[in-house]
Amino acid sequence: MFRLLPDLKSKGVMGINRRNREYILKNNPRRNYVLVDDKLETKKLALAHNIGTPELYGEIHYQQQIQHFEELVKGRDTFVIKPARGSGGGGIMVIREVGPMGYVMSNGRVLSVEDMHFHLSNILSGLYSLSGLRDKVIIEQCIELSPIFKNVSYKGIPDIRLVVYKGVPVMAMLRLPTVSSAGKANLHMGGIGVGIDMATGQTLNKGVRYNNFIDRHVDTGAKLGAIDIPDWQQCMRLAAKFSDIVGMGYIGVDLILDQTFGAMMLEVNARPGISIQVANRAGLLPRLDLIDENKAYDLPFEERIAFATKHFAAPATTQAE
Template sequence: MTSRLDRLLPWRRLLALGILSMNRRNADYILRYNPRHLYPLVDDKLKTKQLALAAGVPVPELYGVVETQYQIPALHEQLGRYPEGFVVKPTRGSGGEGILVITGEVKGGYRKSSGALISKEEFEFHLSNILSGLYSLGGIPDSILIEQRIDFDPIFQNVSYQGVPDIRTIVFRGIPVMAMIRLPTRISDGRANLHQGAIGVGIDLKSGCTLAGTWKGALLEQHPDTGGGIAKLKIPHWDTILRLSAACADLVGLGYIGVDIVLDRSKGPLMLEMNARPGLAIQIANRTGLHQRLKKIEALDKVPASIEDRIRVAKTLIDSKII
């Protein structure tokens, strides 16, 4: 109920809805449940990938690692072997920055997922910037991952614009609590980060069906670029995705984590990366407060050991219906 008092003191309403604030996320969840010494496992995408490979968690194939400037010019020849394209990522990047998705080679350069061309010189400059630490946390020198480009599941064909949609699941104490799918738009330049202009669409944890999306703070039923309907899509392999997310959280041992998963046409769900400081926009996408769900899980004395049990807990504890 929106009483007059609530209008006067708007935070009362947010509190009642259990909306997690940035300060609370940091103070009560990240600082409390994420031991700092485990951060490198997720901040360094190469380490994450190695951990995942060792544990048998499916990930996009790694084509190569670039660690020094002089490796860059020799790269073109090696990359010629991947006509279907590839992805360049800073190993320690954050917020999707510095990621370059190449769909193929053209004369004198490459084609980006947006369709724009990038000259070989610009490509080398971009890679050199990554190595210098331009996109890394704290500006420390970085390395570059070159990975398989995801050929995403056709179900998303109509609802993403030049890029790979990914599924972000927040996992708390090993239990998935909230999920959304992030759809790239023209504005986001093919990237799936909400603050870069991608669309966030909430997902019902029980059924794996999408809810209505939010884009730039407004509700959305259709993709702004493709016109495809984004609500009520059934996400394939949903239970696998939940299991994978929970397993990834176990892998790194962080208590509050965001797991990003992509759906490959042939390989199914692949873990893309993990984030020890997952953003709050997922609440807007789901139109539900995270805090109320987190509190329920915090109240549990013991979290079940098996992943199946945890997902059952998630599905019973969490009531994903729109408020």
């Protein structure tokens, strides 16, 4: 993917080794990893600090609790199942309807009660967890797609990844689901990443999918540029606020936009990927250096947001017309 950015060094593109050595190891205390690696702990921390996040309907910790699953979702037609320690979208199941034949997923597949129980058992056994160890099941609110994304989303919910460094938003991208990504906003599965102008909250004129820049959604044909993210300043505030709360200096915060509730925090990543630089056609290093040089991390909260807005605007060549 990085072959798309010639002159990587001159653009200040950061590699995995440097990210790990100079930013993750130095700024993310090991004791705090559980707060972000475990999505259930992340959600409870967000709720405790009045940060909007999809409502928690229930949780399952042990195999014998699976028999009570139907009670946990009784009266709910839509919900999401996910592993607490999953990664890359593995194990996530979006239920859009509960009918006489079973649970209808967002892709139209119908699961019987037995199928659902089997999936829950697999999650608990650690099939999708980062470590392969025993996991927990999260049952949460199913987000309703914001109308702004209707034409650039295929049977799934887009999300926004914001990299935050020492409490200052640094770079962002919109991640869009496709047919090949099975409706998940996952770039490794074939989703689309589109950079976001930090000054305006508007998507840039091209997105990236696998090893190619594209200007239209591969399934819908809709243009990827000039999408105005609603409440962009609030999105940056949410990400920066949670960075302060969790006590980690280099994280990726994933947000979703609900048509009713607006921006909500979905999850946090203590090891955010570096492909966001390709989506933005810009390196992270110049922005990270600017934060350190100006000690922007010492600024009052609102001034940190203003710093990002002022200094991390997208170059004119990448802005959508």
